[in-house]
Amino acid sequence: MSAVVVLGGGYAGLASAARLAKLGHSVTLLEATGELGGALVPVREEGFAWDASATSTLLPAVMRDLFRKSGRPAERELELVPLDVVREHRFTDKTSVAVPGGTRxxxxxxxxxxxxxxxxxxxxxxxxxxxxxxxxxxxxxxxxxxxxxxxxxxxxxxxxxxxxxxxxxxxxxxxxxxxxxxxxxxxxxxxxxxxxxxxxxxxxxEQRFGAWRVEGGMGTVAEVLAARMATRRVSVETATRVEDIVVRDGRAVAVSTTAGEIDLGHDGAVVVAFDPRALPTLRPFVDRTMPAIPPMTFHLGLDSLPEHLVDLPDELVLHGDPTLVVRTRGQAPAGHHAWTIHSYGKLMEDVLLALARHKIDVREHVVHRVDLGAAELVRRWNGSPLGVKWAGRDTVFQRLGPRTPIEGVYAAGAHATPGSGLPFAGLSASLVAQTIGPA
Ligand SMILES: Cc1cc2nc3c(=O)[nH]c(=O)nc-3n(C[C@H](O)[C@H](O)[C@H](O)COP(=O)(O)OP(=O)(O)OC[C@H]3O[C@@H](n4cnc5c(N)ncnc54)[C@H](O)[C@@H]3O)c2cc1C
Incomplete structure (x- = not known):
């Protein structure tokens, strides 16, 4: 049994740890914050819970494969629900299209x-x-x-x-x-x-396989995977920030953290499941990449809404300057609603006023509100869960993953994939598990 240390407890780190433990490795998972799930950890306040990032996923087969290959099948622990309408777009000329998923x-x-x-x-x-x-x-x-x-x-x-x-x-x-x-x-x-x-x-x-939400919100995925760490005997260290990977003779030999050094033994491996630019040893290999930055985000707790606002689709895109994306399916106490608004472009007025201009006037109904700017989100998440920003066709070769130039070091997660999003982060964990192979 060889030692594998997975760095970062977001979706990709959890998926890598679960797969590698099932393959017989002795896995340790290190996470800087106090909780597992990364960007999947919901924002919880005043009885509301808003998905902080992903609210649905494409390619549900990737999630199902992860659950099957690391223990119990997804159907036993999660309810994946296909969306009839992936999202509705409302354009400035007052026309709109509700985009269905799953069929041409x-x-x-x-x-x-x-x-x-x-x-x-x-x-x-x-x-x-x-x-x-x-x-x-x-x-x-x-x-x-x-x-x-x-x-x-x-x-x-x-x-x-x-x-x-x-x-x-x-x-x-x-x-x-x-x-x-x-x-x-x-x-x-x-x-x-x-x-x-x-x-x-x-x-x-999106057209062929549709978009799928998880009953109870995406935070459920983080919770179920966190529980799987225990059943797969993954040793989890939260509140432990990784500072670097120690390399000797071109090979990773240890991981240095705020809680001390973790030795990898002679044939151990490290999986980096966050932005590798944060690690001095890997930085020179990725210094041509830049992270994609998250949008301004507003989580709204709302009381009883007028009927025309209750039946909105899970995701509504209000095109304009800025474009606003309204995600309506957060968890709320009875008789309430939990919405998240993302703003793309310069928001020159309060978001509630900007929404009201689109005839979505909830100003009288806000009972709680959490405003998060891009810098605050990146700080909370210890990096951007949107991964690498495309800078032309060569970006595909400038990212790391599944291998890296350092022997024994692998990369998974949003920064190791050609697009952010749970399917790609999930696939990257599968690639790392295939590359490392059984113990
Ligand atoms: C606004 C927004 C909306 C989105 N919507 C969707 C959607 O609808 N559907 C979809 O599929 N995807 C969506 N995504 C993308 C999706 O959330 C990400 O692709 C996915 O969560 C990335 O997972 P990850 O594990 O790679 O990264 P993260 O979730 O960022 O996990 C990285 C983990 O590493 C930890 N970490 C970082 N540095 C260190 C360190 N030095 N030491 C120890 N731990 C460290 C972090 O604390 C974090 O827990 C959205 C993203 C955003 C921002």
Whole structure:
């Protein structure tokens, strides 16, 4: 049995630890804060609980695979619920589209409501990503990849100069379709001019597999995985900040923390599941990457709402300057509602007034409110859970993961994947487990 130390107890760290423990390793998990879950830990105040980051996930199969491969299947511990409407977009010209997940036909009909032929234009755009997904899942997303030995179909995509910005300009005359297609990237802190076109394949995942929420909120995933640490005998050290990895003769030999040094033995391994730029030993290998920054966030506790505001979809996007994203499904006491608002762009007035301009006037109903700026969020999370900011096609080679240049050191999590989001963080943990292999 070899020793593995997992650094960071967010979703990716928990997933890596659970998988590696099941593979027979003796696993220690180190987390800087007092609680496991990272960005999945809800904000809890005055009887309300708001998901701090993710509220739904694409590719539920990744989560199911994690649960199956590390113990009891997900169905025994979580209720994954498909969303009928992934999100509704309301545009400045007063038109709107409620985007369904999981079927092409439903998306065709929904987009046709924006005008004749729009459905076909949208579904043709999405269909182009089908080959990208099949090629990349087989050689990149689901198997540990070697940058120096990429199959030509993967290399061709990674070397393409086509950006998502260019693809959307070329594909859509209608600005509304461009806004829908760019939404997942804008909200992940990306600039479309810097994102390669192939990364747009998330639209295909959304259409084909749908988006899924977890009953009780995403905090439930963190709780269930934290409990799995105990059943898998992972030794968990919270309130322990990792300062660096100690390397001797090119190999990791120990982890230094605020609570002292942890020896890895002669064949131990380290999995870095947070931004590797924070570790002096890894920083030189990732000094060309920058983190994507989270949006301004407002958690609102609301009392009884008028009917037209009770039936909003789980996620409502109010396009404009700034664009506001309203997430309506936080946990609230009876007769109350817990909403989260994210603001993208410069907010020059109070968020409640900005919402009221979109005819969503909740000013009379706010009973509690938590405002969090980007800097405060990054401080709370000890980094950004949105991972690396795209800076062109080469970013894919500038991130670490699953391997790193240091023997015995592996990387998982948002900073080791081509996109933030639970499916990619989950896949990165699977890649690390495959690379390290059974004890
Ligand atoms: C506003 C917002 C909305 C989002 N919405 C969605 C969504 O709807 N769907 C979706 O799939 N994804 C969404 N995401 C992305 C998703 O939350 C992340 O991809 C995911 O949580 C990343 O998990 P992680 O484990 O990689 O990182 P994190 O959750 O950031 O975990 C990293 C952990 O490492 C710890 N740590 C950091 N430094 C140290 C150190 N030196 N020593 C010890 N521990 C350390 C941190 O405290 C933290 O617990 C959203 C993100 C944001 C910000």
């Amino acid at each position: 036909g439903a998306q065709l009909a929904a987009f046709d409501e924006l005008g004749a032929g729009m459905g076909k234009r949208w579904t043709d755009y999405v269909a182009r990503f089908s080959d990208d997904w099949e090629v990349l899942r087989a050689h990149y997303f689901e198997v540990p990849w070697e940058p120096a030995a990429l199959p030509s179909a993967v290399a061709e995509r990674f070397r393409s100069r086509e950006t998502l910005h260019k693809r959307l300009r070329k594909t859509f005359k209608d600005e509304r379709l461009r806004l829908v297609a760019s939404h997942p990237f804008v909200t992940a802190g990306q600039q479309l001019r810097d994102v390669p076109a192939w990364a747009g394949l998330t639209a295909y995942l």
